Amino acid sequence: MAEDMLAADGRPLKASLNRALRRQKLRALMLIAPLLLFIMVSFVMPIFDMLFRSVENQIVSETLPRTTLALQDWDATAAQLPDDPVFEAMYTDLVLAAEYKSHTRLGSRLNYEMTGISSLFRKSGRAVGRFDTDRYTDAFQEADPAYADPAQWAEWMADDEIRAELPRTADAYDGWAKMLVSVEDELPVEEEPWDFVYTALYADAQAGADLPISVDLSGVEPVSLQAQFEDIDEDWLDPDVWLTIKRYSPDYTSGYFLNSVDLTKGADGIEARPENEQIYITLFIRTMIMSMSIMGMCVLLGYPIAWLLANLTDRTANMLMILVLLPFWTSLLVRTSAWKVLLQQEGVINDILVWIGLVADNDRLQMINNQTGTIIAMTHILLPFMILPLYSVMKTIPPSYLRAAKSLGATNWTAFWRVYFPQSVPGIGAGCILVFILAIGYYITPELVGGTKGVFISNRIAYHISSSLNWGLAAALGTILLVVVMLLYWVYDKIVGIDNVKLGG
Amino acid sequence: MSGVPIYATTGQRIWYYGFRVICGLIFFFLIAPILVIIPLSFNAQDFFTFTPEMLAFDPEGYSTKHYEDFFSNSDWQLALRNSLKIAPVATLISVSLGTLAAIGLSQSHVPFRRGIMAILISPMIVPLIISATGMYFFYSNPYIPTPFGKIELPFTLTGTYIGVVLAHAALGIPFVIITVTATLVGFDRSLTRAAANMGAGPVTTFFKVQMPLILPGVVSGGLFAFITSFDEVVVVLFVGSAGQKTLPWQMFTGLREQISPTILAVATILIAVSVVLLFVVELLRRRSERLRGITPS
Incomplete structure (x- = not known):
């Protein structure tokens, strides 16, 4: 073609179209921008803040800047006390920290790594102003x-x-x-x-x-500062205290992550925590196993329901759908309290069992505050999330396929297993990932019906945020959980596509 | 599948009816726990189980005292007021920003569409406890990150009404995006072109042509956002303070500490609310499909 085609305003058509396309893209982005900005500020930045906190460890170098510097020259492997400049630095840092009242915070931070440091710092903060200097x-x-x-x-x-x-x-x-x-x-x-x-x-x-x-x-x-520190507490002559301070003085630490997989930084590298402090691996495994059981229960109970709904007339299916959607719309707290009422030892189910005579009155079943309670209640809560995607997939499977299989000589079972089931697998996949993602991060229901044995990793995170105040560890546990969920989210996006998430049928 | 054919074998008959019984039991499992709360909330005693009087349908066994407690107890009333103050505002933010963005996302050429969508849906996917943890950290000490370090902002959002509303609005957005984009999929673009052709500006076109047609989707997205906020505990537990105590929060503490039957009365009221919401959403869905020219199923 010798000449470019021209648009009405005399520009080359190609450029004109490109410009229109660019303007269209820009307009779309302008419409999205306010929300994107909002989500960034109100949601994404908090998440990144949490990720950052799982490795952040500036408290030691901020509270004890001089000591941190002085300890750099100290050979920690020699199992000897650091020399005078370190004690001098610690003296200055501690006096200032006691004035800023930041020494107790530092003490509780280091106490996660070595028990007893918290009281050592608190005591020293009071005494350090009365040195013979x-x-x-x-x-x-x-x-x-x-x-x-x-x-x-x-x-x-x-x-x-x-x-x-x-x-x-x-x-x-x-x-x-x-x-x-x-x-x-x-x-x-x-x-x-x-x-x-x-x-x-x-x-x-x-x-x-x-x-x-x-x-x-x-x-x-x-004046020997070392002796002065010794007067406050003999622990200051314990090289392990100094080792702990030195080890956790870098601005970033992997300590919280090691802690969340039951490891710790020992004298010679990473080692396992003492047996009685190993809780997180067990908790992660328990969270996984329980989420899987809940997922399995949901498939087991959801599949027949979805099949029934997909094969009934629309009118009946819509009526029965209400029974699925009502729990879906009912407050989580309502459903959890219902299970609490039903499952407790003086509750409705136990009463009925005693009345029938299956269970003796003095031997009522323990169905709450353990794993059974969590699994029953959460299966009930998450079941609609399994039924809805299964139903929408099964709706698309033509019933004539089953009939065709049967007329070609397949038994009922073969027809179902070889023809129907493989076509419903995408629905099972979608439902399973959705239920698993939701289950793995559940907090409220396990907290209320799980007791001590039926709690999830999220309950531990909440505990570290509100009770033990070990925020770094909470952030590290949260980061691990988030990575697992994001991985599943990615898989879900690949299989189902996030655009295809359906709400309420 | 309509009934058992007359030539079916006994085995097939057993299977047919057995399957229905199994399904019936599962439906029972789904619905019974919710239904059982309703009569229990009228218990005249402070028990969580049926008293002999109740089983004998003795009017003495029933009373509305737990409802009276709910409406007279200042804790519950404060919680109800807080919930009603937080949820509508959060919904308004999610719906207005969400609808705008959904319209943007449904244009034919959107760069990074998949990525943007993934970010906007993520509040629904990320476990609440993680969102709550992050928000608790960030809202208590908000900052602007710059390449040269943080600029700390001189205010805190934890324990404030605004903080809770922001958090809840963020949690409601995925629902608005999902429902409104789903409605827009069936939207006939030639209608807006026709409006533009007849001289309407983009704003007029939006309010006079597009908005009425996608309104059902917008409203049901709003209802989802509302129920998300209204029913949310974890984030408000972390981000809020006693002054923002909502209904679910009050229920949560009630269930954990001194379990009082008033909770069952509240639960019954909430069940009634969800039944109403369910029907409104269902009606809206049908209306939306009719407007878009699809025969409602």
């Missing part, structure tokens, strides 16, 4: 009153040369000044620095730095 303060202030002058200190600490000469002091002073402004609401130029700043100054002087006003420190008896 005031000896240094007195020595400096007696030697020269300028060392007691807040304004003089502020002037020194603004001088880059002095700061370079006294790195520890500068660092301690900065931390102190920042804390003073934010916690005590005071100005550093009006307040005398605290003991730990003088301790840092002493350490600088011992390291050979030139003091702004030279002081003879030979008469000052050095």
